[in-house]
Amino acid sequence: MSERKRVAAVFDGTYGGFLCVVYSSYYDKLDYAFIDEGEVEIRLDAEPFYVAADRGKALRVLTAVRQKISPQAESNLYHAFLADGPRREDGRDDSRLINLLRYIRLGFRVGRAVDDYTREPYVRSTQKLAFAAAREAQRLMGFCRFTLTDQGVYYASVSPVHNVLPILAEHFRDRFMNQLWIIHDVKRGKAAVYDGRDYRVECVPPQANVRTNVRTFVREEERFQHLWKAFFEAVAVEERENAKLQRQFLPARYRTHMTEFLP
Amino acid sequence: MDILEKLQILSAAAKYDVACTSSGVNRQGRRGSLGSAAACGICHSFAADGRCVSLLKILQTNICVYDCQYCVNRSSSDVPRAAFTPAEIAELTMNFYRRNYIEGLFLSSAVMRDPSFTMEQTLKTLRLLRQEYRFNGYIHVKAIPGADPNLITQVGRLADRMSVNIELPSEKSLRLLAPDKTKHSILTPMKLLTDAIVQAREETRLFPGAPDFVPAGQSTQLIVGATEESDKSIVRLSEGLYKRFGLKRVFYSAYTPVISGHPLLPASKPPLLREHRLYQADWLLRFYGFSASEILPDGNENLNLAMDPKCAWALRNPQFFPVEINRADYFILLRVPGIGERSAQRIVNARRAGALCFDHLRKIGVVLKRAQYFITCAGKTLETGRVPPALLPVKLTETGEAYQQMNLWEDGPLALRDEANV
Ligand code: SF4
Numbered sequence: 001m002s003e004r005k006r007v008a009a010v011f012d013g014t015y016g017g018f019l020c021v022v023y024s025s026y027y028d029k030l031d032y033a034f035i036d037e038g039e040v041e042i043r044l045d046a047e048p049f050y051v052a053a054d055r056g057k058a059l060r061v062l063t064a065v066r067q068k069i070s071p072q073a074e075s076n077l078y079h080a081f082l083a084d085g086p087r088r089e090d091g092r093d094d095s096r097l098i099n100l101l102r103y104i105r106l107g108f109r110v111g112r113a114v115d116d117y118t119r120e121p122y123v124r125s126t127q128k129l130a131f132a133a134a135r136e137a138q139r140l141m142g143f144c145r146f147t148l149t150d151q152g153v154y155y156a157s158v159s160p161v162h163n164v165l166p167i168l169a170e171h172f173r174d175r176f177m178n179q180l181w182i183i184h185d186v187k188r189g190k191a192a193v194y195d196g197r198d199y200r201v202e203c204v205p206p207q208a209n210v211r212t213n214v215r216t217f218v219r220e221e222e223r224f225q226h227l228w229k230a231f232f233e234a235v236a237v238e239e240r241e242n243a244k245l246q247r248q249f250l251p252a253r254y255r256t257h258m259t260e261f262l263p
Numbered sequence: 264m265d266i267l268e269k270l271q272i273l274s275a276a277a278k279y280d281v282a283c284t285s286s287g288v289n290r291q292g293r294r295g296s297l298g299s300a301a302a303c304g305i306c307h308s309f310a311a312d313g314r315c316v317s318l319l320k321i322l323q324t325n326i327c328v329y330d331c332q333y334c335v336n337r338s339s340s341d342v343p344r345a346a347f348t349p350a351e352i353a354e355l356t357m358n359f360y361r362r363n364y365i366e367g368l369f370l371s372s373a374v375m376r377d378p379s380f381t382m383e384q385t386l387k388t389l390r391l392l393r394q395e396y397r398f399n400g401y402i403h404v405k406a407i408p409g410a411d412p413n414l415i416t417q418v419g420r421l422a423d424r425m426s427v428n429i430e431l432p433s434e435k436s437l438r439l440l441a442p443d444k445t446k447h448s449i450l451t452p453m454k455l456l457t458d459a460i461v462q463a464r465e466e467t468r469l470f471p472g473a474p475d476f477v478p479a480g481q482s483t484q485l486i487v488g489a490t491e492e493s494d495k496s497i498v499r500l501s502e503g504l505y506k507r508f509g510l511k512r513v514f515y516s517a518y519t520p521v522i523s524g525h526p527l528l529p530a531s532k533p534p535l536l537r538e539h540r541l542y543q544a545d546w547l548l549r550f551y552g553f554s555a556s557e558i559l560p561d562g563n564e565n566l567n568l569a570m571d572p573k574c575a576w577a578l579r580n581p582q583f584f585p586v587e588i589n590r591a592d593y594f595i596l597l598r599v600p601g602i603g604e605r606s607a608q609r610i611v612n613a614r615r616a617g618a619l620c621f622d623h624l625r626k627i628g629v630v631l632k633r634a635q636y637f638i639t640c641a642g643k644t645l646e647t648g649r650v651p652p653a654l655l656p657v658k659l660t661e662t663g664e665a666y667q668q669m670n671l672w673e674d675g676p677l678a679l680r681d682e683a684n685v
Contacts, residue, residue, distance in 0.1 A: 113615060113616055116612045116616040118609075118613055118626060119626060141305050142305040142306045143307065143308070144363055145362060145364070146361065146362045148361070148362070154361060154362065156363070173292075174291055174292040175297075175400075177294060177296070177297065178295060178297050179361060224358045224359070226267070227270055227355065227359075228359060230267055230271055231270055231274050231319070232310065233311075234271050234275045235274055235310050235316060236311040236314070237310075237314070238312075242312055242313040243311065244313075245312075246309045246311060248313075249306070249309045250309040258308065259362070
């Protein structure tokens with residue numbers, strides 16, 4: 001059996017890096033069987049091919065997706081990239097990125113109709129993941145809670161299923177333009193830090209317990225938390241109490257970070 | 264009285280107000296100010312009853328000079344009273360907003376002293392928020408009938424949405440139960456808002472940057488089940504409000520008994536199911552191109568509680584069916600029971616890539632439970648969809664649990680989710 005060895009794209013794990021994988025699949029004419037993020041990995045079933053991130057190439061792909069496919073496809077691409085898909089035993093991404101690549105390649109063939117190809121499993125799974133990530137981002141735009149620290153910074157901690165921190169940061173850069181804030185993804189050990197003009201995403205070592213550190217509130221903070229809890233309790237209509245419905249809209253995993261559900 | 268106590272009294276007094284959606288306006292943040300507005304609306308929490316919490320919904324005061332019989336805050340009722348100052352409301356709003364508890368403020372009020380005085384308090388609050396604090400988030404306020412039009416106009420320049428409550432569905436009922444209000448006193452500010460909104464829209468089209476006026480539009484609310492009006496007169500009234508006044512939303516709120524042994528008021532709440540059916544009918548009016556006379560033709564005074572109004576219409580109009588999924592246009596698809604906007608859109612999109620069969624429909628998430636009796640795919644009917652016409656009403660009747668309130672809520676309180684499952 002002289003089967004040609006398959007190729008695995010290896011990229012730096014960033015969105016720009018992934019766009020360069022898309023670029024490379026055309027210009028290097030490689031039909032990738034796998035896509036791996038981050039460090040080198042020894043595979044027995046495929047040859048690694050390293051794709052370097054390149055801003056120019058990434059932007060070209062993005063523009064092409066928007067213009068030759070559709071803004072919807074661009075949004076699906078971004079959200080599915082941030083999504084947390086099925087994983088292999090070693091914790092690495094299983095099929096999400098390769099499905100996403102196939103989705104984009106189909107898009108370049110059929111244009112905006114790509115989202116109509118719902119009978120293709122990889123189109124469906126990409127749309128599904130994109131939807132899930134977008135929904136979680138949308139939820140957290142409402143659910144994430146800031147507390148005012150004694151340094152005058154509004155601090156929020158989150159632990160989302162999908163990597164929605166960049167989306168949240170974009171949202172709050174606009175909304176909380178004139179206050180300092182930090183959004184800390186405790187699950188991934190990353191934090192978006194806004195300095196009054198723009199934000200940057202920083203790595204926070206997992207052992208650094210930022211949450212308890214910055215929980216040195218100003219007195220005012222406690223007062224408003226108290227008022228908020230009182231309001232939250234007062235607005236529920238007792239005769240219509242419905243914990244099941246509440247759970248459906250606001251799953252328990254979000255509550256550990258929400259003022260009104262904390263003791 | 265401290266602010267905590269006021270907040271407890273004045274948020275509890277406002278909680279039955281159903282208009283909680285914050286949608287309808289998109290506004291980006293601005294340098295030097297705080298806040299933005301998202302047209303799709305953002306839920307910030309869900310209360311123990313499963314309702315979305317998105318706005319700081321409070322009354323300015325519950326001290327009232329009027330004596331509307333159906334209201335807990337009527338002057339003759341014995342309840343604890345409180346009043347916020349504009350500064351207190353502004354401080355609460357800002358601090359809740361900065362912590363991302365809320366999307367904005369929903370400010371309503373009882374009539375303290377007189378309508379103009381009340382409206383003036385609202386105006387002061389909004390000035391503080393918009394001008395002092397440079398608050399750029401969402402604000403919905405109630406216009407008080409009878410207030411100086413000048414004040415209402417000034418408030419409108421600062422608010423995103425305004426509403427005047429219709430309260431009761433007919434003039435006669437108003438006379439009986441809310442003697443201080445008349446159809447005229449309610450419709451006057453409504454008309455004022457409508458005209459100012461239309462004018463501002465034209466101005467901003469001609470001169471971008473011209474001042475906004477209530478950019479998220481006007482809504483209203485009416486109480487259902489306190490008086491004897493039929494569903495037909497309510498649906499007709501709503502149709503008129505949408506057409507003549509260009510309202511964004513009409514909210515229906517089931518009457519909650521506040522007084523026992525009143526000669527004119529029912530002792531119990533009307534079935535929640537009625538409220539639910541009215542919201543479904545409202546949805547048909549606003550988005551599906553139905554008219555009030557199609558929803559309730561002559562001889563049908565009230566909505567059928569046992570099935571949604573679209574099913575009821577379909578049963579009365581068998582000549583319209585079956586609808587062929589691969590050919591029917593979007594608005595025809597929308598008339599099929601069980602096919603909503605999302606499904607209709609998916610069908611229209613998916614069939615561009617080739618003819619659809621029932622399997623495809625299921626795969627793209629179209630629920631066939633009710634639709635199966637009314638559609639064909641490439642000329643074929645689904646096996647289970649072949650039912651003698653006489654049996655159809657039975658098949659479409661929602662079974663026992665739909666009558667229970669709990670399940671109704673699980674189905675989705677329509678007023679609150681802004682989505683109707685019809
Ligand atoms: S004016 Fe408003 S608050 Fe006062 S009694 Fe009538 S409905 Fe109640």
